[in-house]
Every structure is written in structure tokens, then in C-alpha cells.
Amino acid sequence: MDDLDSLEAESIYILREAFSRLRPLAMLWSLGKDSNVMIWLAKKAFLGRVPFPVVHLDTGLEFPEVYAFRERYAREWELELIADACPPIEDVDPTLPPASRLAARKTHGLRQAIDRYGFHGLIAGIRRDEQATRAKERVFSPRGEDNAWDFRDQPPEFWDLFHLDFPPGTHVRVHPLLHWTELDVWRYIARENIPVCPLYFAREGKRFRSLGEIGITFPIDSEATDIAEVIAELRGTNSAERSGRAMDHEGEDAFERLRVGGYM
């Protein structure tokens, strides 16, 4: 087994644990590269069929290419898609900086989905190497009634004996890609030939390294026009993956506040 095989096996193990022990279960499909990898892994874990709904928290502000990708692959991958509109920005804490406030609409959308469908488990594609606060996450991360993340009091998690026995009212975030790096994700996409949104590839010297809403997500300078070139570019970079995501940079604790409030 090579390193990608190990990562794949571990993620499949996590997905199967979630499916066996958390119902109802759903997967968050942001339409980004990481969540496409998750869907691919779910098809492997469950032998061809994703046996739970995938949820797109729709702000109505995705790029047109992203919506086109959603329509095509929801059909091709035979997904049970839930794409309810997130609550309006007026509902969001006005003390958050503007981009964070826009991003926090997804937190509200998530809460809405939990209330509406009663999900007990939600699979999300976050990774430890993306952002310092995500580095502190557990693979199975419990959230209380208020959806909040209490990073000061997280349950221990060791030997892959994942703990899923929580008091009623708790829902659990499941993070099957937590140990992957950005480079791992791209190498796996290349190996498995997994479709991704064309915005990841350079046009006129710019490409998106991380996908988010129009207005708070910006492309980076890049000449990488295919997967191999993206991988080559990443091997030579020392800049942060989320540098094009405005909400990470509005204040030194802006993203941390988002996450404590329940953001992915």
C-alpha cells in the first residue's frame, strides 16, 4: 500500500463508521475538490451508491461554473441532493466582519438543515493542514444544541476507536479527510481521475485554489492549466491554500470565531 492507499483506507473506514453508527446521516457537498473526493470515497466505501443525501448549503452566490458542476454531477453520480437556500444575511450576527458575515450564512444554512432534516451526523471535508483552527479538530467532533464547537473540551480520540456515544441533542461532524493535505487531495484526484470544477485551472494567468462565494473568494496568479501542473505548482509553493478566502484574513481571530459558532 502506498501513502494514498493508506489515506483512502482510513477515510473509507471513517465513512463506514459514520454510516453504521450515525443516522440520519448526510454529507456536505461544497462542490469544491475536497468534497468531490469525499463523494468518490463514499462510492468506494458503499460499493457504488452514496447511501445518504448530500447537502449543498446554497447562498445563491456560487460561481456559474460551480452550479453547472453541481447539476451535472448530482445526476451522473446519482446523488440525493438537498440544496436549500441559506437564510438571508440579515439573520447573521452583524458584529462579524463583512466577508465572515457572508460566510456565516452557511452556518445558518447548516443549522437550518439540521433542524429541517434532523441529521445526527454531518460529513464535512475539512483538513488539518488548511487552517490552524482546523488542525485542532477531531475526526468525529460533537456539537451541542447550539451547534457550537467547544475546542477547550473535546473528547479524547485515539487508536481509531472513534467515540460516537453522545447525549441526546448532540450532532456529530465527521471529518474523513482530516489527515489529508492539499497535495494529497490533488494527487488522489489525478490518480482516480475525479472530476473537479474548471475554476481550479488557470485562465489568463489566474486560477482558484480554494472555492467560495463570489465577492469573497479571489483567484491566485497561476499558469497551472491541468491537474499535473497544479500538483507541480503546489510542490513549489509556500503560501497558504486559503489565501484567496477573504473571511480568513479580516482579523486574526475571524476564522476562529466562525468555527466556534459552528462553521465547517
Added chain:
Amino acid sequence: MPGTITDKRAFPIVVVGHVDHGKSTLVGRLLHDTGSLPDGKAEQLRAQSAKRGLDFEFSFLLDSLQVERDQGITVDAAQIWFHTARRRYVIIDAPGHLEFLRNMVTGASAAEAAVLVVDAKAGVSEQTRRHGYLLGILGVRQVVVAVNKIDLIEHDEARFTAVAQAVLDYLAGIGIIPAAIVPLSARHGENVVERGTRSPWYAGPTLVEALDALTPRPPASHGPLRLPVQDVYRLQDRRVIVGRIESGRVAVGDAVRFVPGSQTARVAAIETWNDLVPATTAVTGQSVALSFDRDVFIERGAVASAADNAPPESHVVTVQLFWLDRQPLVPGDRLSLRYGTAEHRVTVEAIEAVIDVESLIAAPALALPQNAVGRARLTSVRPLAIDSFADSPRTGRGVLVREHRIAGGFVVEELPGQSRNLTSVDAPVTPAERALRNGHAGGVLWLTGLSGAGKSTLAMRLLRALTDRGRLAYVLDGDNVRQGLNRDLGFSPEDRAENVRRIAEVAKLLADAGVIVIAALISPLAPQRAAARRIIGAGFHEVHVAADLATCEGRDPKGLYRRARADGLADFTGVSAAYDTPEAPDLRLDTGALGIEEAAHALLAFAETAFVAAPEPGGHAAVLLGG
């Protein structure tokens, strides 16, 4: 030199040690000096520090959460990547604060190797020892010791040697031989990546050189197959079991045995999606889906094992454990025990020792407090198919759960030996042969419940009905046995336990002789009933004759409740002694709600199914009765 990073999976290391010995500073230094920081990160933090009026510290690189800066401690195991010319690393920076031991455990359990940070001036401290000890339990055997703050002892060789010797002695006591002991200064960047000039007497490796010399542990592919079953999926017309291979390998055509139990089957296929070439073998670490040449009736928690080398089934395990819960562990505690994908209720039979991490002496103890390590004996009603840690590390360990919380982790030290059975003589007539003659198997229905719940009444009804149908049946009634075999016993807790033990042994003998034994006795405590199940084995069936106390007291057929209330009868179950309601009886009869006829009918149906009909498809009795 990012261009030289290999794509190989990062080598996970954990940084442990006493609080304030400089773990975060060391990690910050490693990131900085290996050129592993994102562009501008150090400058950004320098600016932030200046804004707060603080001197820049390398530990700030890690303290990315607001709360950490406020409290000045690393709250959780954070993961950070760095790279050397040789390979990529992922560092788990584990907190040194005692309160956060659960986070240290979380971080260290995923590591291949550990850097144990020791303050050169303060020397070996409590958390140095505790962390060192836990590394041993967690299976992290590769350790590099970083003797930090060497500048604070003026780079003095003799003082370094003294600290190094103390660490070496301690680690030797727990069976760890460090790969290197490096004198260094994280703050000044000496002997971390760059060789320092102020300790010319030191000829050993720098920290990074020592780390680069470590090797990943090989996967346990050579061991016997262990595949804990995660789930059973239905795929078109076949059942597929899924799970991850924790040890050994599996190939199409291999015979596999599922434990607990005795079902065996051959692997028909390794099921995959989107693979052009069907897989025919799978190895340790792989998540697989297997279909078999015949239907297997198993559930999550079973262990698919090598047919000729399966884990033993046991009801008692002795474990070495670390305890994380605020509430201490005491004998009699009931917990959930999880290993692989299995989960069982267990009772703490005894705390055998608590280990003093200073002296490494195992002392007798009545309780295991938070953050302590010790040894305990646990009993389970249902058989555990678990390995000893020495035989199979990944399937010889587990966690203990109390009230929705992970309360501790354990490794299996000892399984009950079979030496006690070595003197038994094999009989020429087997239970199977007797069952064939009698038309039913022998076994035990163990009726437990409060006095007045209806145990004796139901037992006698069942005896009549079974006898009328030509079954060989006998009642062991608690009160009757106390007039003979057990007349020397009273009602103290010890005597009650002995009463149950003797009745269980007699029931086992009768069951062996082919009789359906109906044992009717209060047997108030779960550990006693667990002991009975252990003695009797697979033929044991627990029947809870349930009625609430008010109902029983209203019936009071023997006038005992009246006496208990009036005369203060000591140790009277339900009034002055506890009754443990069975958590998962094989049958529960609510005699408060059911009429006696209905209850007797249900009990008869259960007995017929248990001893006369096939207990499970393909099982013992079906084969016997088929001919």
C-alpha cells in the same frame, strides 16, 4: 527547499513533556529553521507580538487560537507539517498540562515516534515521567529526548550528562531505549537543525538528524488475520461484510472464522467499485468488503479471523489502563468496553494495582483516580473475542466508556489461562450424543427477579409443561437448595455470591447430563449472574421475571416483605439490599402486566426454541434434529 519534498505520507511525531519545558518553542523553531513556514507567517506574528508589546517567541507560531494566547498554554493537540531533506513530518504538539492528558493521549496515539522534551535546568519532572509511561502503553516505542534550554545550564557537559542519565534510567524502567538524547536550545536554535557551537563536547546528532534516522514501523501483515466487522451490507443478492484488516492478510478462497462463535466460511470475492481488475488479496490497513461462499449470520462487532488462529473468547480480562475520567474507577463500576468494532458491558471486578509513575512501583489500590495508570480485572457477561496486546497490538487494546464519555484506554495484559482445565477427563459420551437421544439439548434457564415476582410459580409451570412433552427437565429452586446443599450459607453478600456459584455449578452438571435446568433464584447482583453465565457457558439463558416492588410486596406469598418491613430483616432484596435489573436478559417476562398463563406460555415457547428447535441456522441442534 520545497521542491525536494517527497510525496510519501508524512512521518507523524508527537512532542511531549512537562509544561513549560519548551515544547511549543521547539516546534516553532523546527518549522522556522527547516523553512517550512508559509511565506510571511513569521513576519506576521512578529508584527502581532510587537502590537501586543511582547517579545517574539517561536511558540507563538503554534498558539493560533485566541484562548491559548490568553492562557499561555497549548490547549489541544495541533498538527503541523515540516520537512527536512529526507522526508515530510507531521508534528502533533501535545500539551504538557496535566489537565489535558486526554489531548496528549489523542496526539501521541497517532505518532510513530516521540520527542520527549526535558528542561535541562528543571530536569525530569512529573509529566516527563507520566508522558514517558503513557508512550509505552500507547505503543510509541521510538523516542528522541530533547534536553532543552541547554543555555540555562551554561552548556555544561556534566550537568547535561546528569539529566541525560536520569532520563535514560527512567525510560529503561519502562522498556524504552531512546534513539538519541540531544542537548539543545530551541530558543537560540542550537542543535535543532543547525549544529550549535557552544557545546563542542557533544558529538551526537542534531534533533533533525536524530529524527531522520528513525524508521516507520512495518504494518502487521505477518500476523494472523484480524478483521473487525464494521457492518454488513446487502449487495444485490449477497451479503457483504465490511471492515479494515488490522492484522494479517486475506485472499479469495481463504477460510475465515467469525468470533465470538464458530461460524466459518470461505471468501468468495473482495468487492470493490470502479476497479478494472478484481482484487484477489488484501493486506493489513486496507478497508475491504468481502462476500462469502455461504450465508454468514453475523453482526458488527464480530472479528473475522484466520480459521486456525482466532482470538480466544473470554469473560474475564486483565488490562493495563490509563484513566481519564474525573470520577475515579472503583470495583463494581459498570462501563462499556470497546475494542475493534465491538462494544460490551463490563463490570470492574478488581483494581489490581495503581502504578506510581515516579517509582514505577505497582501498589495495591481501591480506586484509580483521574490521570492514573494501573491494572484492573474486568468481567463481561458476553464473551469477548479479544487478543492480548503482546500477541496483536491493534486488536489487543480498547477504550472504556462511562455515561457518554471516553473514560480510559487499556491494553490487554492477560486472558484467563486454560491450565485449570488441563486435568479434566474427556467423557466418551458427548452432549451432542445425549441431545440426539433425548430429542433436545441440555441447558439452563436462569430465572432472576424480586421475591414475589413469580419465579417459583413459573418454574413449576414450565417443569410440568416440558415434562408433559417428554422433555427431561428439573427445577433448582433457591429456597429448596438452601435447605440442603447450601444450608451452611446465610444472606450476607459473600454467602449470596457463593449460593449463586454453587447453584450455577450444579446447573452446569445437570445441563451436561442433558437436562433442561430451570434455576429459580433471586440472584440480585449482575456480577453474580455474570459469574453463573461464565460457569455454565453457551447453554445459559437469563430470564428476567420482572414485576415492580409494589406488585411483589402486594403479593408477598411468603410473608417476607411484611417481616422485612416490620422486623427490619437485614439484606432483604428490594427493601434493604439492592437488585440489579438485568440490562440485556435473553427473555423478559413482566408478570405485573402479563397474566400467569401468558407468562408461562411465553416461557415455554422460549424454552422450546432454545433447546428443541434450532438455536440458529446451521447451528448445533438443527444438525442433530435433521436426521
